[in-house]
Amino acid sequence: MAVMDPSYQIVADLLAARTGQHLAPNRLWRIPSALAGLFRDRGISNVDQLVCLLADAKEKQLATDVVEALLNNETYFFRDRCFFETLANTVLPDLAEKRAATRRLSIWSAGCSTGQEALSLAMLLTEQAPRWDGWQIEILGTDISGKAVKTAQDARYTQFEIQRGISVAQMLRFFDETEDGWVPDPKIASMTRFEQRNLLEPAPQARQYDLILCRNVLLYFEGHVRTRAFDRLGDSLSSDGWLMLGAGETIMDQTSRFEAAHCGSSLYTRNHEPPEPIRSRA
8 A cells, every 4th residue: 555644755755866766655665664773763753753853954964874774785695596697608708708808807786785796796707717817807886875885895794694695615615704704705805896876877987897787776766767877877888798687677668778688688788779769657
């Protein structure tokens, strides 16, 4: 059932203004549960009280805290493993051949959350060590959540987090156990770096990537916002690079910047034909 309370809509509008993410009316019910910890910390009990606090000019940090709490940072190592098998068997061999002259590989994990996707890519490349010997490899992870990026930069995972998606053999090979949690081996950690960045905003430095993973991010955007995101991705992908979306995402009726790669689910390449205007759905 949709929640029609104006206070709920104010919070949803705040999320959209800060991140571009749309919280549909039939999803507004999740606001109190997502903000339960913030309510407890602030000594309030409902969304109406929260909105009153947000109206206070002195409460600048509160808006940021609300947005952080509403963001979905669900992730785990090798999430949707079949996608990583496609990368290992199709995408990476293709890029190894295309970039043989420069021996440089640049990957962007957009919406990286707490870093597991980027580290999974580093593990995958390490498992193909002979192919990448002597290469310069960079995996950039970005996310709009400052809290998630800080976790990715710290790269310390709990026992629960480390066991999600990887085998015991991979865990022991690629991570070390410390008193503060499991930390990645320096070799794979050195391939990755993490930055807080809004996908809808231009990158601080213009560059193009050989492979972009943007999985389960576009689901949260409305049609016209999703088209803007595709434009940013198109600007950032090399002319012969690869884009991988999530299982529930598509380019259909959203953008003319890409075309289906026809060699794997959720894989796309740049469309080199003159772009046609897209009638974005609201």
